[in-house]
Amino acid sequence: xxxxxxxxxxxxxxxxxxxxxxxxxxxxxxxxxxxxxxxxxxxxxxxxxxxxxxxxxxxxxxxxxxxxxxxxxxxxxxxxxxxxxxxxxxxxxxxxxxxxxxxxxxxxxxxxxxxxxxxxxxxxxxxxxxxx
Ligand code: ZN
Numbered sequence: 439x440x441x442x443x444x445x446x447x448x449x450x451x452x453x454x455x456x457x458x459x460x461x462x463x464x465x466x467x468x469x470x471x472x473x474x475x476x477x478x479x480x481x482x483x484x485x486x487x488x489x490x491x492x493x494x495x496x497x498x499x500x501x502x503x504x505x506x507x508x509x510x511x512x513x514x515x516x517x518x519x520x521x522x523x524x525x526x527x528x529x530x531x532x533x534x535x536x537x538x539x540x541x542x543x544x545x546x547x548x549x550x551x552x553x554x555x556x557x558x559x560x561x562x563x564x565x566x567x568x569x570x
Contacts, residue, residue, distance in 0.1 A: 441565045447557030451504065451525075453486075453496045454552045456563060460535075461542055463565050470540045472569040476533045479564060482522035482556035484529035490549025503528070522555035529553050537567070 443459045464474055478485045489495040503525050513520035533550065536543040544550070552563055 439566075441567075443552075443563040443565060445552045445554075445561045445563060447552075447554035447559060447561060449554070450557050451500050452554040452557055453500060454554065455490055455549045456552050457490065457542075457544070457549045460550055460565060464537055464542055464567060465540065467567040468540075469537055469567050469569045472537045472567060474535045474537055474542060475566040475568065476535070476550065477564040477566070478531045478552065478561075480526070480531075480561055482519055482526050483561055484526045484531060484553040484555070485533045485563065486529050486551050486553055487533055487535070487544070487548050488551060489547045490551075491547050496551070519556045525553070525555040 441463050443456055443463070445454055445456065447454060460474065460476065476485055486499075488499065507521045507524045507528070509521050511521070515523065535550070552561065554561065
């Protein structure tokens with residue numbers, strides 16, 4: 439069964455730590471050994487796993503992506519949000535974390551971030567937890 443995490447982004451570009459929500463779903467599932475698949479069903483958002491301990495890393499990622507993919511650069515997409523589509527493709531729409539002894543096997547400094555590139559809006563992340 440697929441579960442969903444609802445995310446409300448607060449800015450046009452925003453990295454939101456969803457680790458506690460994912461951990462909650464793993465606990466609720468009762469799965470001790472397996473994998474947790476995370477999928478973002480949006481074309482202007484993404485997901486990444488990176489350092490959650492120091493918020494400056496999150497800011498640096500956002501700042502660097504904005505430098506790599508400026509908001510306006512002569513894009514042809516009429517909706518005016520091509521930069522968001524490109525950032526979405528750069529980071530990707532899915533992530534996978536292994537589960538052992540009922541816990542996500544994240545590294546000490548790792549957190550799971552929902553990546554908003556065309557907010558603020560309401561979004562969701564699909565979560566599929568598979569035992570095995
Ligand atoms: Zn668009």
